[in-house]
Amino acid sequence: MxxxxxxxxxxxxxxxxxxxxxxxxxxxxxxxxxxxxxxxxxxxxxxxxxxxxxxxxxxxxxxxxxxxxxxxxxxxxxxxxxxxxxxxxxxxxxxxxxxxxxxxxxxxxxxxxxxxxxxxxxxxxxxxxxxxxxxxxxxxxxxxxxxxxxxxxxxxxxxxxxxGGLTVYAPLIRNGCGPGVRVGVVGLGGLGHMAVLIAKALGAYVVAFSRGSSKRKDALELGADEYVATAEEPAWDDKYVSKLDIVLVCASSLQGVNLDQYVRTLRIGGKIISVCIPDKSEKLEMSAFALRGVTVGNSQLxxxxxxxxxxxxxxxxxxxxxxxxxxxxxxxxxxxxxxxxxxxxxxxxxxxxxxxxxxxxx
Incomplete structure (x- = not known):
């Protein structure tokens, strides 16, 4: 060579x-x-x-x-x-x-x-x-x-x-993640598992969201304080109304991710930040009526x-x-x-x- x-x-x-x-x-x-x-x-x-x-x-x-x-x-x-x-x-x-x-x-x-x-x-x-x-x-x-x-x-x-780590660290740190902040991590894969690790290292209270319950043990071992299997609990958002400050969307695909439910989990002034970049055919969709006092955005690296x-x-x-x-x-x-x-x-x-x-x- x-x-x-x-x-x-x-x-x-x-x-x-x-x-x-x-x-x-x-x-x-x-x-x-x-x-x-x-x-x-x-x-x-x-x-x-x-x-x-x-x-x-x-x-x-x-x-x-x-x-x-x-x-x-x-x-x-x-x-x-x-x-x-x-x-x-x-x-x-x-x-x-x-x-x-x-x-x-x-x-x-x-x-x-x-x-x-x-x-x-x-x-x-x-x-x-x-x-x-x-x-x-x-x-x-x-x-x-x-x-x-x-x-x-x-x-x-x-x-x-x-x-992967930087992709989730930047939006966490830029949106105030730290002690006393409550963070939701959507998707427990390559990005999401690092988001849990990093948010906990920054001092946050972390709720991990995944479609099924198969990753519950992993999420808790990574440091998540709570775990929600969204596909198994259709009305899961009723329990989390106005509980979170930041929701970080780390799922590899947006299929099956109901963003309107995650908006309900946010306190007024809370933020949904997506780092998900799926197939170009997928769209980030939500109801305009759901956006009440919260911000939706994305983060790049x-x-x-x-x-x-x-x-x-x-x-x-x-x-x-x-x-x-x-x-x-x-x-x-x-x-x-x-x-x-x-x-x-x-x-x-x-x-x-x-x-x-x-x-x-x-």
Missing amino acids: PYPEEFEGIAVTQDKPWHQPSHVSYPAKARHPRDIDIEIEACGVCGSDLHTVAGHWRELPPALVVGHEIVGRVVHVGSDADSGFKVGDRVGVSAQVLSCLECERCAEGNEPYCDGFVSAYNRAYPDGYVSQGGYASHVRVHEHFVVPIPESLPSELAAPLLC GSPQELRDLLELAAAKGFRPWVETLPVGVEGVSQALTRMDKGDVRYRFTLTEFDKEFGTGK
């Missing part, structure tokens, strides 16, 4: 179904003087990866390497980089790899909302290069979007925090500073995502995506053994 001109990765290609990936080589993006090159050692498998390769959101290029919960070691630091990273540091990269860094939104710590947003994969840089993700040997990223990984966080457990804060919180409080590891490679990636499609994971996958697949780590 002629690094730094080419990287290797496990890609979904147009000539095969999404669950049959291939080992490929591809050109690295042009090096910017503030870029940092990272040799990858772990990468989380996010629901966004599945939605992307299955074509739920947008068209795929001829070959695409997904993955945006990247942990690895710095192997090169750009000549103009000034963030203090050095070769050998263990660092992380989330789902955003570039913004303009000049607009008002960037200056205010709202980089994910910048018009110059470039995602970790399947998004064009200003020069036209289509970004490639973390199921790969290396990644090259502007230093602003690289964060240090606290020493106490194992790489395979830190990885899911980099996107989180800033690099919020990611640093989240990792420090995890290190300080000791919470960890529930993770199953799989070796990266054609078989491992196929298994991870296929099992995720079936809901066969409690609650996140992290790909490991990158050195064996790509001959790195030397």
Whole structure:
């Protein structure tokens, strides 16, 4: 592999179904003087990866390497980089790899909302290069979007925090989650289980909502104070009228989620925040008559500073995502995506053994 001109990765290609990936080589993006090159050692498998390769959101290029919960070691630091990273540091990269860094939104710590947003994969840089993700040997990223990984966080457990964890942390912290705040978490999957962990670490009282009762034991073990099986208790909302301050919608699909019922659970001034991005055919629907003194909104990822804060919180409080590891490679990636499609994971996958697949780590 002629690094730094080419990287290797496990890609979904147009000539095969999404669950049959291939080992490929591809050109690295042009090096910017503030870029940092990272040799990858772990990468989380996010629901966004599945939605992307299955074509739920947008068209795929001829070959695409997904993955945006990247942990690895710095192997090169750009000549103009000034963030203090050095070769050998263990660092992380989330789902955003570039913004303009000049607009008002960037200056205010709202980089994910910048018009110059470039995602970790399947998004064009200003020069036209289509970004490639973390199921790969290396990644090259502007230093602003690289964060240090606290020493106490194992790489395979830190990885899911980099996107999934950040996606729920940002709306919680931005909407006042803390001691005395009552938070409802809708959907106990890859995002929802981390929302419970994080809300509890922030001091909130947490009510977990799931369709059935099969996840009750898990929810309580994660730290939820109460659990509601909404499909088994049709009038469950009668018990929770005006009880919650924040409802965070983390479900992978909006089918069967009656938002009007969740509005009833909110105190006046309460907020429903959705981080659910399902198939593009699904709609966020609710009755206009239900909106009485509450706010409905959404949240997109989180800033690099919020990611640093989240990792420090995890290190300080000791919470960890529930993770199953799989070796990266054609078989491992196929298994991870296929099992995720079936809901066969409690609650996140992290790909490991990158050195064996790509001959790195030397």
